[in-house]
Amino acid sequence: METARLLIRRGTAAEPPRHEAFEVPFEPGQSVLDALRRIRAEQDPTLAVRYACLNANACKECMMLLDGAVVYACTARLEPREMRLDPLPNKRLLRDLATVIAPPDERLE
Amino acid sequence: MPAAPIQMETDILVIGAGGAGLYAAIEAARQGEGQGEGQGEGLGEGQGAARVLLLDRSLIGRGGATVMAQMTVAAAVAPDDDWRRHLHDTLAAGRGLCDPRLAALLCREGPECILEMDRWRVGWAREGDGLRQVQAPGHDRPRCVYVDFLSTGPAVSRTLRTQAQRHKAIRRLGDVVVTDLVLQDGPEGRTVTGAVGFDMTTGAPLAIAAAATILATGGLTRLYRRNSASSNMGGDGYALALRAGAALLDMEFVQFFPIGHLAPRLVGMDPIMWDPFRYKLGGRLLNGAMEEFIDRYGAEDGGRYRATRDLATYAITREVAAGRGSPHGGAWLSFTHIPEAELRAAFGPVIDRLAGNGIDLTRDAVEVAPIAHYHMGGVRVDTDMETGVPGLLAAGEVVGGANGANRLSGNAITEALAFGRAAGRTAARRVAAGVAPRLDPAAAAAALALAGAGGPEPAAGAAPNMAALVARLQAAMSDHVGPFRTADGLARAAGALAAIRAEAGALPPGRPRPHDLARLDWFDLRQMLLVAETVVLAAAARTESRGAHQREDFPDTDPGWTLNQIVRLDGGALRLDRAPVLAEAA
Numbered sequence A: 001m002e003t004a005r006l007l008i009r010r011g012t013a014a015e016p017p018r019h020e021a022f023e024v025p026f027e028p029g030q031s032v033l034d035a036l037r038r039i040r041a042e043q044d045p046t047l048a049v050r051y052a053c054l055n056a057n058a059c060k061e062c063m064m065l066l067d068g069a070v071v072y073a074c075t076a077r078l079e080p081r082e083m084r085l086d087p088l089p090n091k092r093l094l095r096d097l098a099t100v101i102a103p104p105d106e107r108l109e
Numbered sequence B: 001m002p003a004a005p006i007q008m009e010t011d012i013l014v015i016g017a018g019g020a021g022l023y024a025a026i027e028a029a030r031q032g033e034g035q036g037e038g039q040g041e042g043l044g045e046g047q048g049a050a051r052v053l054l055l056d057r058s059l060i061g062r063g064g065a066t067v068m069a070q071m072t073v074a075a076a077v078a079p080d081d082d083w084r085r086h087l088h089d090t091l092a093a094g095r096g097l098c099d100p101r102l103a104a105l106l107c108r109e110g111p112e113c114i115l116e117m118d119r120w121r122v123g124w125a126r127e128g129d130g131l132r133q134v135q136a137p138g139h140d141r142p143r144c145v146y147v148d149f150l151s152t153g154p155a156v157s158r159t160l161r162t163q164a165q166r167h168k169a170i171r172r173l174g175d176v177v178v179t180d181l182v183l184q185d186g187p188e189g190r191t192v193t194g195a196v197g198f199d200m201t202t203g204a205p206l207a208i209a210a211a212a213t214i215l216a217t218g219g220l221t222r223l224y225r226r227n228s229a230s231s232n233m234g235g236d237g238y239a240l241a242l243r244a245g246a247a248l249l250d251m252e253f254v255q256f257f258p259i260g261h262l263a264p265r266l267v268g269m270d271p272i273m274w275d276p277f278r279y280k281l282g283g284r285l286l287n288g289a290m291e292e293f294i295d296r297y298g299a300e301d302g303g304r305y306r307a308t309r310d311l312a313t314y315a316i317t318r319e320v321a322a323g324r325g326s327p328h329g330g331a332w333l334s335f336t337h338i339p340e341a342e343l344r345a346a347f348g349p350v351i352d353r354l355a356g357n358g359i360d361l362t363r364d365a366v367e368v369a370p371i372a373h374y375h376m377g378g379v380r381v382d383t384d385m386e387t388g389v390p391g392l393l394a395a396g397e398v399v400g401g402a403n404g405a406n407r408l409s410g411n412a413i414t415e416a417l418a419f420g421r422a423a424g425r426t427a428a429r430r431v432a433a434g435v436a437p438r439l440d441p442a443a444a445a446a447a448l449a450l451a452g453a454g455g456p457e458p459a460a461g462a463a464p465n466m467a468a469l470v471a472r473l474q475a476a477m478s479d480h481v482g483p484f485r486t487a488d489g490l491a492r493a494a495g496a497l498a499a500i501r502a503e504a505g506a507l508p509p510g511r512p513r514p515h516d517l518a519r520l521d522w523f524d525l526r527q528m529l530l531v532a533e534t535v536v537l538a539a540a541a542r543t544e545s546r547g548a549h550q551r552e553d554f555p556d557t558d559p560g561w562t563l564n565q566i567v568r569l570d571g572g573a574l575r576l577d578r579a580p581v582l583a584e585a586a
Helices: A032-042 B019-031 B083-093 B100-119 B152-165 B236-243 B274-281 B309-321 B340-347 B349-356 B411-432 B441-451 B466-480 B487-504 B517-541
Strands: A003-010 A018-025 A063-066 A069-072 A082-086 A093-095 B006-015 B052-055 B170-173 B176-186 B189-199 B205-215 B254-263 B284-286 B331-334 B366-375 B392-394 B563-570 B573-580
Touching (some): A032 A082, B006 B019, B006 B189, B019 B411, B100 B152, B100 B411, B152 B170, B176 B205, B176 B236, B176 B441, B205 B236, B205 B411, B254 B309, B274 B331, B274 B340, B309 B331, B309 B366, B340 B349, B392 B411, B466 B517, B487 B517
Parallel strands (some): A003 A082, B006 B205, B052 B170, B205 B392
Antiparallel strands (some): A003 A018, B254 B366, B284 B331, B563 B573
């Protein structure tokens, strides 16, 4: 079976940048978010990613960089190749792919 | 040791920022402003407006089920319609189990909310001088307003958020997870005096003092593998209410939306998207042999969209069980007989989004199957949205009773708006009557200790994979507590839940830190397990089939079971009681 290799930025802003590779079986039609959720359930539950609406592109939380371009992980198709995922560069990094995206007046700090 | 918890104070705490929570916050804030409509800028500078803190565990107005709504919102707003006709249809769909007071509130006050939303420029589709309304299954006439194209939910959420932003009394706060309510003795008896949880961005525990707390957390669809709501809806409001001493009603009634998208795989589309297609275009529902079949189960379909959700779910599931399903285990939905121009006129840009997914509706049928969509059961309240526990209210899907054993299409958003408004009104009245926030730190201590607790480290492999445990819970519920239930299956589900509970452990993994999903999954599992247990308990006890609760071992509806079931937490154990259905309001 073909696999997709996801190279994912890990850690918090306080840690030196590093990328970790995960391999998942490639199934045609899947989204990048499907692969990230599968990695959490099968390989590493600590992988941090934001999403609420599950592939409907309604919550708009799963925005990230795929090979350097901004995408929604729920509409980006998984491909049987190496795909590099990074958090949004212009937002404060929380952990891994999760950043602070709430408007300033809807945050605690 | 974790840092000192964050302490906050408000008059009215609203947990959940979907339709119900947003409307509750707006209504509560404007009660003290002395104006019903509020067209000015920067409202709430006058005296008397209660402080409102509106929380969401993700983003304000983006999570929950409201934003996912594709189309229909039912309300008797047409000149020749009457809310009593809507009530008649709601009670009939509820199969004898509706709380008629709550159903009447939904149908009577719904139109006021819909028209207020119109003044707030939500963008309801129009026809002549009025609002365009479509016919939905179970309604006696076209009664459902909507926003094109498939945009009802985002439009409702955006409109309410914009209104909430205009009230200075409302503080909106995302990324806060509530784990427990705080209870303490007071002049009214055991009273909810606030909530405890943690800030997702840092992991820091927090305690919030409030004179009134409104649960607007939505339903429990996340208990199921295939669901149409958001990953935030694991039933946490039910668990919070139970632990606070409130009663849950009719937890066995989970609505499965019959024609959720099954195959081919779509990205960026809501699985209930075929609902609006059927409203506008009809479409044909076919079994694996390409035969129409709904009429074999006592309803008519015939290219129209008339069969109620419980019946259509039953019919599709039966066809699949009889070996007459589509290749992926559902039914075919076909629009191939409809000319492309008509498809485009009805759905414009959506046709292009489908093309991007490789689907040409003039050529391809799609596969659909039942998908967990809504929960009829929930927190028992009165028409003021009071739970009976002083200081605790509920609004929206988390409330049980208005929809009985089966919800009528289009009632969910109406329920969110009307019940949110009622809850906001009641909470403001409580504050105006002089109830002030007074949280005793000792009463919050145990919950705060848990929110800040350290447990085994998941990275070291010392903790089980909580995401995998969530998936196991979803599998057990889907396989055994779906549209069809048996005593054996329900017992297996109960066993699976007990095993998952034991594996999850008594402490959250890791320690408080930024955006820790393994830790969040543990707190979610804690609530999901309790809520799933209430569904299994009530489903096992109801030895009949009615509406969304179908027992293969008790296939008939038993008039003797025209009863509500009430679940409470009593000394740490779930207790199930029966109660007569309330008589219809005079």
